[in-house]
Amino acid sequence: MSSDVRFTDFKSDAQPTWCPGCGDFGTMNGMMKALAETGNSPDETFIVAGIGCSGKIGTYMRSYAIHGVHGRALPVGAGVKLANPDIEVMVAGGDGDGYSIGAGHFVHAVRRNVDMTYVVMDNRIYGLTKGQASPTSREDFETSTTPEGPQQPPVNPLALAFAASGTFIAQSFSTDAQRHAEIVKEAVEHDGFGFVNVFSPCVTFNDVDTYDYFRDSIVDLQETDHDPTDYEDARSRILDPGTEYQGVLYRDDDSVPYEESHGVDADMSDIPDGAPEDATDLVREFY
Template sequence: MSSEVRFTDFKSDKQPTWCPGCGDFGTMNGMMKALANTGNDPDNTFVVAGIGCSGKIGTYMHSYALHGVHGRALPVGTGVKLANPDLEVMVAGGDGDGYSIGAGHFIHAVRRNVDMTYVVMDNRIYGLTKGQASPTSREDFETSTTPEGPKQPPVNPLALALSAGGSFIAQSFSTDAQRHTEIVQKAIEHDGFGFVNVFSPCVTFNDVDTYDYFRDSIVDLADEDHDPTDREAAKERILDADKEYQGILYQNEESVPYSDLHGLDSNMADIPDGAPEGAMDLVREFY
């Protein structure tokens, strides 16, 4: 891995087609900076994405990439990492992709603790399909398909991750460039499944969860007396419905990645006789 790598090395020659002002620009920039800061480069990075506004992020980044189907990015990322542990695997998605059709995969990816990073661009709406309520939309959020609101509580992805045994759970704000980059970098450096939910405002279809709203509402845990290794303290913050937190909510510093537990440390492509003994049985377990 090159020490000379810059975040611009991760930029492709494709121009994003996101709406001007979309929070996904800042989310992606932070991902690229975090990858460069950790010494990774495009030749050892694999970006997997699903469907939604975030889906083409692999096209906009210069690395190995796969644009998968709706809700299925995490199984692909898991397969890539187990097949080639030398790759830095980053999975990107949205709140609809990850917490609706992909919710089952999310829970199991968290509990397996495969050593990869999952960045979710949470704009609390379905942006690509013109503004329907998503799993994280407010209970009274009015859209064309929910004119009186969804009338059900929003999904709390941080609580789902904690209850599933998450070893790294964090939240960031796409426009707070330095903190967002720092948090994603910590997720990459974590030994295990690094999960970052990113407040990434939709400027076209969501006029409630705006940049101004998050700037006024976010409480940065860097300014609080919060110990991220204290699971009970993390639970208290995560279940606090009155505040929007930024920072590392929880980190298990003794986390052991799935591959280390099962001895899957060899690149399957480099083994003439195929995968390590028992490896494919473990992979089939996921499907």
């Protein structure tokens, strides 16, 4: 790993097409800063994304990347990490991508505890498809497809991760630049599956869960007596439906990543001897 990497080294030449003011800008900047501060470099990093506004992030960051399909980013990320344990794998998603069609993959990725980071840009709406209710939308949130609201309680992604025996569960706010980067950095440094749900406001289609709302509502766990290694305290806060927490809610310092517990420590990215030379060169160039 490199010690002289700057977060700007992770910026690609592609210009983001997110709406001006989108929370995803801050989310991405924090991801890049966390990667740089943990000593990773673009050629040691693999970004995996699914579909939705978050799916564009691999284009805007300079690293190896795959833009996958809706809800399937996590199994791809796990495959990349197990094929080459030396590479830093960061998976990016949205609340629709991760907690709806991808919910099954999310739960199983958490319980397998592969050593990678999952950053979810939670704006509580489907933004790319023009404003439908998402799994984390409020029960009374009115949209064109739910004029009376979804009429069901929102998914609690922190509780899903906790129930699946997550070893690192955190939440951040995209516009709180320093704290967001610090939290993602902790997730990257964690030995196991680091999960960060990020409040990333959609300024175009969600006029309820706004920047002002989160600024007024967020309780930063740094300002409380919370101990993230205290299982019972973590559970009470994760199951608290009335508080928007920022910080690390739960961390298992005895976490053993899947790779270590199953002896997966070899780089399997090379093509076996006997494969066509052009195929070997292609795969080596890819990795």
